[in-house]
Amino acid sequence: MAGNMRPQVIQLYKTLLHLGKDYPKGYDYFRGKLKAAFLKNKDVRDEKEIELLLGRGQYIVKELEALYMLKKYRTLKRRYYPN
């Protein structure tokens, strides 16, 4: 791997793991999937391609945050606002 991108990849992995703790299907399920997704691309060497993959990871981070926010909002709305 292009050595200088390694910290970024690890950071992304850690961020996603942290987000996985709240995953509706459970942390273990999420961690398995996450690890598989990273392992799938472990042989990627091209910097441009890694950049692209990092971008996709960031997109997933945003999506997860939005998912949790909406899930919480909808649960509360259902519980406290009957209409």
Added chain:
Amino acid sequence: MASLRVLVGCKRVIDYAVKIRVKPDKSGVVTEGVKHSMNPFDEIAVEEAIRMKEKKLASEVIAFSCGPTASQETLRTAMAMGADRSIHVEVDANQAEIIQPIHIAKLLSKIAQEEKADIVMVGKQAIDDDCNQTAQMTAALLDWPQATFASKLEPAEGGLKVTREIDGGLETIQVKTPTVISSDLRLNEPRYATLPNIMKAKKKPLAKKKPEDYGVEIKAHQEIKKVEDPPTREAGQKLETVEELVTKLKDGGFI
């Protein structure tokens, strides 16, 4: 108008996504080994305070929580979201069970005076006991105006213009600062406490206090008789013919 100091109350409650189980002896609900997090309505209050700071309306955001040692996690979350510092009033597990909004209101009003807060912000209610009293009581104790169920806050001359969610519509009121505000669900969309921010929050100051430091005595004003599960819905039945349905309805006394 600038440099308001905001005091935000945040309660540690059982996470909204957890299935609540009642203790076999009906004395309460099972809390051991259950995931806890910040009360979602308090999260909204914290978010609003931070947004005020980002808009340069507020100068400092102080998070407050009263509860067992674990409540500090909740305060760390508040600081990871953006609160500057926090105050933890620690009580032991037995006391934590008898805490009522009146105790929190007394603590909040004392701290608000001590910290010279201009705005006390809390969630409208906690998702565990659903009391919806803390903001109102705090306002009464401080003799400050209150704006409960806020769904929009705007700065106004000498105070705030608040849109409130009331039955069947919205009400817009103007309050002078200092004031007490309680947040409703639609006030904002709270941000997620990111990992780097949680790390940074560990360095933010957290003051540990006791209820006695504020001259508040935690004693039970009421006794919990029993806690029960909500009734479960009875299973339905599939019927083959219209006649059967009519008979069933007649038996049930519906027609």
